[in-house]
Amino acid sequence: MxxxxxxxxxxxxxxxxxxxxxxxxxxxxxxxxxxxxxxxxxxxxxxxxFADFDDFLAGLVRSRVAQVEADLGALTDDTGPDAGPATLVDGLSEALTRIFTPVNLRLVSVVIARDDLRARLRAAGTPGIPLLTEAGTSLRAYLEAEQRRGRITAGADVATLALTLIGTGHLLFAGEIGAPPDAAALREVVEAITAGVEPGVGP
CATH class of the missing domain: 1.10.10.60 (Homeodomain-like)
Known part of the structure; x- marks a missing residue:
């Protein structure tokens, strides 16, 4: 053209x-x-x-961040006590699937490999690994909503829980890059991580 x-x-x-x-x-x-x-x-x-290729990639990362935030924002909606997914495990399994799409997984690899791209994205003040950091923030907001619903104990450290889920989810999905992990395996991992914070469910 x-x-x-x-x-x-x-x-x-x-x-x-x-x-x-x-x-x-x-x-x-x-x-x-x-x-x-x-x-x-x-x-x-x-x-x-775009000013250059890294500027273009930064725009793509921002668009993917916005999509993740929108997806997890829908899960976070707590307009009533029965709002949100059927169970905590359902919600977190869905959240991790939305975060770790094949595109996002590969984009995280690009961000890690390109210093200039990472610096541009961090210039906005976001620490850590761009895209994963924002996903973790959105996941924490979802966990806080579940805490308000009573599906997570009041004293649970949702910030640490969000980081644990992001780190474990990244490893799990990256091992199956190109296709999501088996749904049963994903649920098993989520259940193991959340067992100590769900009321009435032991670690």
């Missing part, structure tokens, strides 16, 4: 293309050329919308 041809939504087209490249080829296959070829546009299109 000639560089002078306008696209109706170039950013969305490029983001969709980079997600396909990540899922198909992994972080090792990610270049500005692979993205623009996948999108079917000239390379100059990317640089008309």
């Amino acid at each position: 000639p560089t002078g041809v306008a696209l109706p939504d170039a950013r969305a087209q490029l983001f969709a293309a980079v997600e396909r490249v990540l899922v198909r080829d992994g972080a090792g296959g990610l270049t500005s050329r692979s993205v623009t070829e996948e999108a079917g546009v000239a390379k100059g299109v990317l640089y008309r919308h």
Whole structure:
């Protein structure tokens, strides 16, 4: 496509293309050329919308963070005592599945590998590993909502619980990259982590 041809939504087209490249080829296959070829546009299109490739990737990370926050925000809705998923384990299993999608898993690898990208994302004041840090914050908000519902004991340390779930979830899903882990295995892990904080459920 000639560089002078306008696209109706170039950013969305490029983001969709980079997600396909990540899922198909992994972080090792990610270049500005692979993205623009996948999108079917000239390379100059990317640089008309973004300062450089790391700026483009930072935009993608922010869009994925927003999606995770929206997904977990829906779980966090506590407009009534019976709101939210059927059980704590149901909710956390769903939350981890939404966080650790194939795209997000590969994107975390990209963030870890690219110092300039990580620095740009951290410039907003978020410590830790971008995307995982924000996911952990959203997961903590969900756990606090479950605590208000009475499905987590009042004295439970939900901040530590969120970190434990994020770390364990990352290891579990990364081991099955390309496909989610078996649902029964995921529930078993979540049950083991939460057994000590659910009222009436022993560790």
